[in-house]
Amino acid sequence: MTQSCIHYIIIFMEKLIECVPNFSEGRDMGVIAALRRAAEGISGVALLDYSSDPDHNRSVFTLLGSPDGVSEAAFRLCRVARDNIDMTRHSGAHPRMGAADVIPFIPIRGSTMDECVEVSRRVAGLIANELGIPCFLYGESCTREERRDLASVRRGGFEGMPHKLLQEEWAPDFGGRAIHPTAGVTAVGARKPLVAFNVNLGTPDVRAAKSIAKAIRGSSGGFAHCKAIGVKLESRGATQVSMNMVDCDSTPLHTVYEAICEHAARLGVPVTGSEIIGLAPADALIDCAKHFLKLGDFDRDRQVLESRILEL
Amino acid sequence: MTQSCIHYIIIFMEKLIECVPNFSEGRDMGVIAALRRAAEGISGVALLDYSSDPDHNRSVFTLLGSPDGVSEAAFRLCRVARDNIDMTRHSGAHPRMGAADVIPFIPIRGSTMDECVEVSRRVAGLIANELGIPCFLYGESCTREERRDLASVRRGGFEGMPHKLLQEEWAPDFGGRAIHPTAGVTAVGARKPLVAFNVNLGTPDVRAAKSIAKAIRGSSGGFAHCKAIGVKLESRGATQVSMNMVDCDSTPLHTVYEAICEHAARLGVPVTGSEIIGLAPADALIDCAKHFLKLGDFDRDRQVLESRILEL
Numbered sequence: 012m013t014q015s016c017i018h019y020i021i022i023f024m025e026k027l028i029e030c031v032p033n034f035s036e037g038r039d040m041g042v043i044a045a046l047r048r049a050a051e052g053i054s055g056v057a058l059l060d061y062s063s064d065p066d067h068n069r070s071v072f073t074l075l076g077s078p079d080g081v082s083e084a085a086f087r088l089c090r091v092a093r094d095n096i097d098m099t100r101h102s103g104a105h106p107r108m109g110a111a112d113v114i115p116f117i118p119i120r121g122s123t124m125d126e127c128v129e130v131s132r133r134v135a136g137l138i139a140n141e142l143g144i145p146c147f148l149y150g151e152s153c154t155r156e157e158r159r160d161l162a163s164v165r166r167g168g169f170e171g172m173p174h175k176l177l178q179e180e181w182a183p184d185f186g187g188r189a190i191h192p193t194a195g196v197t198a199v200g201a202r203k204p205l206v207a208f209n210v211n212l213g214t215p216d217v218r219a220a221k222s223i224a225k226a227i228r229g230s231s232g233g234f235a236h237c238k239a240i241g242v243k244l245e246s247r248g249a250t251q252v253s254m255n256m257v258d259c260d261s262t263p264l265h266t267v268y269e270a271i272c273e274h275a276a277r278l279g280v281p282v283t284g285s286e287i288i289g290l291a292p293a294d295a296l297i298d299c300a301k302h303f304l305k306l307g308d309f310d311r312d313r314q315v316l317e318s319r320i321l322e323l
Numbered sequence: 324m325t326q327s328c329i330h331y332i333i334i335f336m337e338k339l340i341e342c343v344p345n346f347s348e349g350r351d352m353g354v355i356a357a358l359r360r361a362a363e364g365i366s367g368v369a370l371l372d373y374s375s376d377p378d379h380n381r382s383v384f385t386l387l388g389s390p391d392g393v394s395e396a397a398f399r400l401c402r403v404a405r406d407n408i409d410m411t412r413h414s415g416a417h418p419r420m421g422a423a424d425v426i427p428f429i430p431i432r433g434s435t436m437d438e439c440v441e442v443s444r445r446v447a448g449l450i451a452n453e454l455g456i457p458c459f460l461y462g463e464s465c466t467r468e469e470r471r472d473l474a475s476v477r478r479g480g481f482e483g484m485p486h487k488l489l490q491e492e493w494a495p496d497f498g499g500r501a502i503h504p505t506a507g508v509t510a511v512g513a514r515k516p517l518v519a520f521n522v523n524l525g526t527p528d529v530r531a532a533k534s535i536a537k538a539i540r541g542s543s544g545g546f547a548h549c550k551a552i553g554v555k556l557e558s559r560g561a562t563q564v565s566m567n568m569v570d571c572d573s574t575p576l577h578t579v580y581e582a583i584c585e586h587a588a589r590l591g592v593p594v595t596g597s598e599i600i601g602l603a604p605a606d607a608l609i610d611c612a613k614h615f616l617k618l619g620d621f622d623r624d625r626q627v628l629e630s631r632i633l634e635l
Contacts, residue, residue: 027632059631075631120632204628268616284617290628293605300611304580305596316516316602317629319371319387320339320432 025055026122028130029204030074030081031289032114034092035107035169037063037070042095046070049087055080062288066244067253068103069112071207073289078122078130085114086137093142093194098169104242105253106162108169109195111138113161115150116201127201128152135185135199142194145176145186150200154184161198162230162238169195206256206295207288208264210271213281217243220250223274227252227267234270236262249283259295265302293318337367338434340442341516342386342393343601344426346404347419347481349375349382354407358382361403367392374600378556379565380415381424383519385601390434390442397426398449405454405506410481416554417565418474420481421507423450425473427462428513439513440464447497447511454506457488457498462512466496473510474542474550481507518568518607519600520576522583525593529555532562535586539564539579546582548574561595571607577614605630 036042043063050058056076063070074084089111096110114134116127128151135146153159157180167175172195175181176188183196190196212220220241225231228239236258242251252271256264268285275282297311312318348354355375362370368388375382386396401423408422426446428439440463447458465471469492479487484507487493488500495508502508524532532553537543540551548570554563564583568576580597587594609623624630 029628057631057635060625075635119628264612264616282617284619287618287621287626290626290631293609293627293629296612296627297605297608299616300576300608303615304576304611305594306599307596309599313372314599314602315605315608316341316431317605317633319369319602321629321633323369323387 025077026126027075027120028078028081028122028127029117029119029290030072030085030114031117032072032074032085032088033107033112034070034072034088034096035068035098035101035103035110035112036092036096037068037103038065043070045091045095046072046088049091050074050084053080053084053087056084058084060289064105064288065246066103067105067242068101069105069107071289075119078126081116082130082134085116085134086141089114089138089144089197090142093144093191097193098195099193101169104244106165106168106240107195108165108167108172109144109191109197111144111194111197113149113165113198114200117204118201119204124151124201124203131199131201135197138197138199139183139186142191143186144191144194145183145188145196147196147198148184148200149198150202152200155180158184161200164198172196203257204292206259206264206291208254208256208267208285209288210252210254210268210285211244211247211283212250212252212275213283214250215243215248217241217250219275219278219280220252222278223271224252224254226274227270228254234262234267237267256295259292259298263298263302264295265299268299337389338438339387339432340390340393340434340439341429341431342384342397342426343429344384344386344397344400345419345424346382346384346400346408347380347410347413347415347422347424348404348408349380349415350377355382357403357407358384358400361399362386362396365392365396365399368396370396372601376417376600377558378415379417379554380413381417381419383601387431390438393428394442394446397428397446398453401426401450401456401509402454405456405503409505410507411505413481416556418477418480418552419507420477420479420484421456421503421509423456423506423509425461425477425510426512428511429516430513431516436463436513436515443511443513447509450509450511451495451498454503455498456503456506457495457500457508459508459510460496460512461510462514464512467492470496473512476510484508515569516604518571518576518603520566520568520579520597521600522564522566522580522597523556523559523595524562524564524587525595526562527555527560529553529562531587531590531592532564534590535583536564536566538586539582540566546574546579549579568607571604571610575610575614576607577611580611
């Protein structure tokens with residue numbers, strides 16, 4: 012049996028989980044490189060993608076591997092973030108409360124949501140105990156319903172956290188009731204896969220992006236599985252509707268994209284392009300192709316070659 | 324090691340090829356069921372898809388498996404087609420010359436085009452010798468450059484074949500110079516994957532479909548890797564631009580779809596929908612999503628989760 016076959020056997024016997032940690036540094040290439048190095052070279056973990064945005068001042072890493080390997084990588088990344096990112100000097104367009112801002116674990120193959128919840132609790136405990144950073148559990152890992160939504164957990168931002176942690180209902184799940192002085196607070200949790208989807212507008216005035224974000228997000232009456240904010244992209248002289256699409260089967264990318272185009276047209280603002288941060292499931296994109304090509308009867312579960320090969 | 328792991332090992336060690344045979348029967352459910360049964364239950368072969376169209380009067384099967392298994396399935400299907408389809412009584416919108424009209428073999432994984440050429444020669448020999456049906460080799464298997472293009476090989480159709488086979492340059496590659504009286508002639512070959520993509524027009528007048536097909540196909544000056552004909556869909560009171568997209572990396576589906584929409588709009592004819600017959604590679608669809616969502620920097624080789632998992 013060849014080496015590559017042995018490799019396949021290992022992969023297919025293993026539980027696979029994904030981790031997509033977000034760090035509050037998108038400008039300093041030295042810090043970003045240090046984070047990258049921390050994610051590499053851990054047995055059983057692949058760094059699939061990393062992406063930095065100077066206007067968000069934020070970097071997103073995508074890790075895939077065994078639960079133990081991915082946990083170890085997430086913890087090492089947090090340590091590097093704590094040692095290199097000073098939140099008292101951080102500014103950026105994206106909401107944030109910590110150097111390691113949010114650390115979600117996602118079941119991919121051979122693993123369950125419960126296992127990812129377990130992993131998130133273990134990692135949050137380590138971050139609090141070993142790194143001195145208080146942690147909230149969010150998403151499927153939440154210990155109170157009002158902590159399920161990341162936006163609620165993060166409300167107040169880094170600057171508001173010292174006060175928030177002292178409120179009775181906002182005692183951290185792990186760690187004390189004072190922020191880490193430079194690394195703030197970290198949210199750790201388990202969730203389903205999501206698509207980080209941003210649509211860019213050709214205007215420096217952020218009001219259009221904010222108004223469109225409000226119109227399309229579920230929390231203010233828009234699409235159920237769409238979270239959206241309007242942000243300014245200073246370096247590009249542009250603005251952006253920045254989204255998390257948390258269930259693309261129910262609320263597809265194309266539905267939201269077309270709604271944004273309609274709103275933008277009414278406001279007289281051009282849609283200049285879109286971006287997906289990190290990875291997206293093939294189905295989320297194939298559904299868009301089906302919509303735009305009017306492929307009414309196309310059955311993505313039967314008619315996509317690669318998924319049929321995998322199925323075998 | 325579990326049974327399913329053993330199964331994975333077998334699949335990954337095996338050469339995988341695809342075969343997409345087309346048969347000239349799309350109406351008689353008894354014959355279609357007999358064809359389906361012939362394709363099932365062969366060790367090492369999966370019947371991934373089958374699709375029948377009453378207006379084309381044609382069925383397309385998609386087989387995946389080992390070269391030996393797929394060859395055996397293709398041969399058995401041809402025998403059932405010969406015994407059950409009478410071309411002297413066949414009518415349909417799609418060009419055709421035989422009961423088993425065209426049998427392409429496609430390298431998928433661990434196999435080469437040369438191996439598929441070899442398979443096509445072997446199967447064509449069997450069809451001629453065992454079933455008494457003369458065969459042309461086409462595509463990558465062609466023995467003369469003018470037989471590379473299926474449309475050239477098939478020109479004249481079933482009705483024209485008795486005369487064509489007697490022409491000096493059209494001696495079959497296998498079999499004698501007379502058609503099988505009821506099964507006609509079969510084209511067998513090897514080719515790259517293609518996407519069978521049809522766009523439907525909301526008019527019963529076939530002139531728009533024919534004029535659009537002529538404008539977009541490479542052979543009359545349109546898109547290089549697009550083959551197209553205009554056909555009438557009697558049962559639906561509609562018409563169709565029926566295409567083979569033979570290189571979606573170079574000529575993407577969305578480019579051709581948008582060109583068809585523009586031509587149709589100029590002719591005042593509505594585009595009512597599209598269809599993909601059989602299977603399509605995920606990348607051909609993901610490229611469409613990227614185009615329509617304006618995902619300028621999206622890197623399909625890095626940012627699609629499933630392909631990264633496979634890569635591991």
